[in-house]
Amino acid sequence: MSHCSTVAFANSTPMKIKYHLGLSVFALFPGVIVMLLFGSWQWLLVTVILVNLIGLFRTSFFLAVSFHVLKLITKLSNEENFTAEEMVITLGSEKTLRKLGGTVPASRILLLLPHCLQWHECKVRITFDPYNCVRCGKCPVGALLDLTDRTGVKIAIATGGTLARRHIKESRPLAVVAVACPRDLGQGMLDAGKIPVTGVENSRPLGDCLDTQVDITLVENSIKQLLSSK
Numbered sequence: 001m002s003h004c005s006t007v008a009f010a011n012s013t014p015m016k017i018k019y020h021l022g023l024s025v026f027a028l029f030p031g032v033i034v035m036l037l038f039g040s041w042q043w044l045l046v047t048v049i050l051v052n053l054i055g056l057f058r059t060s061f062f063l064a065v066s067f068h069v070l071k072l073i074t075k076l077s078n079e080e081n082f083t084a085e086e087m088v089i090t091l092g093s094e095k096t097l098r099k100l101g102g103t104v105p106a107s108r109i110l111l112l113l114p115h116c117l118q119w120h121e122c123k124v125r126i127t128f129d130p131y132n133c134v135r136c137g138k139c140p141v142g143a144l145l146d147l148t149d150r151t152g153v154k155i156a157i158a159t160g161g162t163l164a165r166r167h168i169k170e171s172r173p174l175a176v177v178a179v180a181c182p183r184d185l186g187q188g189m190l191d192a193g194k195i196p197v198t199g200v201e202n203s204r205p206l207g208d209c210l211d212t213q214v215d216i217t218l219v220e221n222s223i224k225q226l227l228s229s230k
């Protein structure tokens, strides 16, 4: 998967399969206990099916369970990929849009950006006031400010999870459109708990955390899908 291609309502079938794979592995543990209690392997099957059926509700709890199982599988298989994070980003975004799509006033949407989008030589301080940016065009921040001007959504820039949580607490949004790398985005969406988030992955042509980029059209689409028409 390309690093900048995630947007809600992209084809989510592969991620759904991975989500249920995580749930099925998790269900083996209670399944074995039930099987031993009732003395029949069929109870193992029943438990796995039941967990997956309840998992269709895709609550934050089940997303987190599947996330941690998938993380463990990737760790054990020694693979460096973001399967677990991408599952959370895709299915979490889809859930947010299904629940809130077309209903959120612009003033209650927060566009939350990572500080690494800012050009590393820029001296302007934008974490406490993004509007200090003079929109010189050397990084995507200026174009994202133009986007907030056009749509009326709020914008905040965070250097990490603590500041992101503070921005969310202060803005009290009904929905967040978050841009970040898969690692931060996946974990951040789980940490957000009840706050609905749609996620857009940034791209990292120079490596992690340095002059990252984001597809403005993907961000704009995410905002527009949430916006109420009133």
Ligand code: SF4
Pocket: 118, 119, 122, 123, 124, 126, 133, 134, 135, 136, 137, 138, 139, 140, 141, 142, 143
């Ligand atoms: S657009 Fe220019 S002024 Fe604004 S943050 Fe990027 S480099 Fe700095």
